[in-house]
Amino acid sequence: MKDIKTLTFAFMDPPFENERTVTFFRILDAALDRGAHVRVFAYEGAAALAFSQQQAHGNSIHGRDAKHESHPLTKDWIAALQEKAHEKSLQFDWVNCGLCADERGVNDSIKGCRRGSPADLWRYASESFNTLIIGTR
Amino acid sequence: MKVLQVVEQAFRTLVEEQDDTILWLTQSMHGAGAELRVLLAGHCAYYAVQKQRQPGLSLGNWQQSEPADLIRDLDSMLQKGIPIYVIKEELEERGLADLAIHPGVSVIRRADLIDLYEQVDQIWQW
Numbered sequence: 238m239k240d241i242k243t244l245t246f247a248f249m250d251p252p253f254e255n256e257r258t259v260t261f262f263r264i265l266d267a268a269l270d271r272g273a274h275v276r277v278f279a280y281e282g283a284a285a286l287a288f289s290q291q292q293a294h295g296n297s298i299h300g301r302d303a304k305h306e307s308h309p310l311t312k313d314w315i316a317a318l319q320e321k322a323h324e325k326s327l328q329f330d331w332v333n334c335g336l337c338a339d340e341r342g343v344n345d346s347i348k349g350c351r352r353g354s355p356a357d358l359w360r361y362a363s364e365s366f367n368t369l370i371i372g373t374r
Numbered sequence: 375m376k377v378l379q380v381v382e383q384a385f386r387t388l389v390e391e392q393d394d395t396i397l398w399l400t401q402s403m404h405g406a407g408a409e410l411r412v413l414l415a416g417h418c419a420y421y422a423v424q425k426q427r428q429p430g431l432s433l434g435n436w437q438q439s440e441p442a443d444l445i446r447d448l449d450s451m452l453q454k455g456i457p458i459y460v461i462k463e464e465l466e467e468r469g470l471a472d473l474a475i476h477p478g479v480s481v482i483r484r485a486d487l488i489d490l491y492e493q494v495d496q497i498w499q500w
Binding site: 247249280281354355356358359360362363367368370372373374 | 399
């Protein structure tokens with residue numbers, strides 16, 4: 238039977254601020270490609286990544302309305318990774334630091350992303366093959 | 375599992391969060407059973423010699439009443455049995471080597487980092 242490893246990630250950056258966020262999501266995608274279960278602890282600004290009220294907008298400079306601009310939203314990236322994991326029979330767990338979500342007003346997360354605490358990070362890490370910390374700068 | 379928390383982003387969101395968020399996270403996870411050690415790296419070396427609480431921010435009529443208190447947080451971690459380390463060379467590079475170190479914080483040489491890293495299962499670089 239194939240040994241499926243679980244990887245935990247802690248991330249701190251918010252959406253739309255720097256390239257670490259994109260790199261982080263590409264690493265998650267690659268982890269699923271390699272057949273790993275993925276667990277994410279979203280700390281501080283990262284608690285907004287799964288905020289369900291993110292809205293795509295048009296862009297007059299690009300000459301495109303909202304539909305054609307198809308603006309990237311991190312909540313959609315998370316949903317896409319959830320779907321990918323499901324298709325591959327892998328786990329993709331996402332927990333937001335609850336206090337971090339409170340202070341930013343971003344508690345309304347998409348389905349499959351839940352509220353938690355640093356205890357979840359410790360539990361995730363303790364149960365995982367390895368943990369990658371990506372702090373903000 | 376033993377984890378070394380390497381804290382190197384000094385003063386990050388200290389005003390808004392009223393603490394260093396990684397020192398806060400460390401204490402919170404300790405409460406959940408985590409076995410942690412803390413290395414004050416880079417500019418965070420200053421935490422080990424800081425003598426005053428942060429001043430409260432004042433904006434218009436808004437006055438911060440509970441600014442960050444790193445001295446309290448270091449004391450709290452030490453009382454909980456969380457070892458705290460700072461690197462001698464990093465104090466020297468910042469002109470802080472002659473200042474009194476916070477009681478209980480261990481000063482190690484950069485060469486001792488290898489031993490410190492080998493004492494833990496994972497190193498989390500924040």
